[in-house]
Amino acid sequence: MRLRLPLTLAILPVLLVQVGDEIYALPLRSVMETSHVRANEIHQVEGAELLYLRGETLPLLRLRKMFASRLPAAEPTQGKVVIMAIGERRVALLVDALVGQESTVIKPLGSFLHHCPSIAGATVSGDGRVRLVLDPPGLLASVGAPLGQETVQ
Numbered sequence: 001m002r003l004r005l006p007l008t009l010a011i012l013p014v015l016l017v018q019v020g021d022e023i024y025a026l027p028l029r030s031v032m033e034t035s036h037v038r039a040n041e042i043h044q045v046e047g048a049e050l051l052y053l054r055g056e057t058l059p060l061l062r063l064r065k066m067f068a069s070r071l072p073a074a075e076p077t078q079g080k081v082v083i084m085a086i087g088e089r090r091v092a093l094l095v096d097a098l099v100g101q102e103s104t105v106i107k108p109l110g111s112f113l114h115h116c117p118s119i120a121g122a123t124v125s126g127d128g129r130v131r132l133v134l135d136p137p138g139l140l141a142s143v144g145a146p147l148g149q150e151t152v153q
Contacts, residue, residue, distance in 0.1 A: 117142070
């Protein structure tokens with residue numbers, strides 16, 4: 001017997017991350033690990049940023065650059081990093097702080113925001129603030145990783 005719930009009723013465990021004054025939610029099923037990163041672990045190769053962490057090289061995305069256009073242009077050279085995996089592909093997401101975990105109800109975006117592939121939906125926190133729920137496959141696609149061969153569950 002299978003029970004299918006609409007996305008609007010799905011409770012999703014998320015990791016809350018902070019960039020500036022904003023808090024974003026990442027689906028916990030895609031989070032592999034979190035770590036502190038130093039400036040000497042971040043490298044530029046052909047215009048792309050890479051993170052060298054424990055012998056592995058990963059594409060690096062700065063959440064500050066992607067969503068927080070109101071913040072000053074200066075980028076931190078160290079901070080917290082969230083390693084996410086979609087199928088066999090992995091990506092590192094640089095954030096200012098890790099806030100915690102919670103279970104939340106995700107609401108889909110309206111038709112006005114469907115062109116934002118890195119956002120899966122939104123949620124309302126206990127204090128009434130709206131938080132964006134990030135879409136890991138969309139984040140991975142933003143670094144040019146082909147998703148056609150991956151299985152996303």
